[in-house]
Amino acid sequence: MSNNCAAALLVYTLAQIFIVLRFIETKGMSIAPYFGLILLVAVIIPFCRNFEKRWANMSNSGLSEQSLAAKFRADQVILWLLALGLPVLFVAVIKAIASIL
Template sequence: MTANRPFMAMEPSVADRAARLESAHKRVSNAVAYGLMVYTALQIFLTMRALEEADNTLLPMIALVVLVGAIIPLYRRMEKRWDATAARLADDPPALATALNRARLTVWAVSIGLPLLVTVLIEGLIALFAH
């Protein structure tokens, strides 16, 4: 009976590691999904408004498709990079939690910051060429 005891002690740690990895993956995937929705909404309401002021052509819609289409590979790359980081840190829960917070913060910074930056650039270009 005591020979089985060390084996039983190891099994929960493997299960805990797998659970930590799955939980971390879900949290980053959810952040990416919600971040993409926020990014798209901000592009629609901020950037498209700025583009529509300059031109009433199809340009704003094409720009929206390009801007949203361009961000998807970036988010996918962030998610894959996170999976590799999580696998490396799965045995160190505090380091995993810190890396998880950093990854989620990065997703939100890109999701909110990039549309604002694009809008400021468009507004600047419009102001530059309007005069």
């Protein structure tokens, strides 16, 4: 899971730079979206740390290989959905707020 968390954080950061920051800079909005970016970073790092702790403890749980593999795949999917989805969701929320104002 360590490799997945590291790669997901890297992709997440790149998505923040190339998707979110470009969107924010081109729209000329207030400083509020930048605080949102800080919030997104503050949320994802502890989440990845919890994944790491969970899998460090799960290796001693006595689960079968098949059960571990299924749990690993489910956690992997959740991690990547968050890493790819949060930046896109953030842009969608900013667009919605901008259209209201």
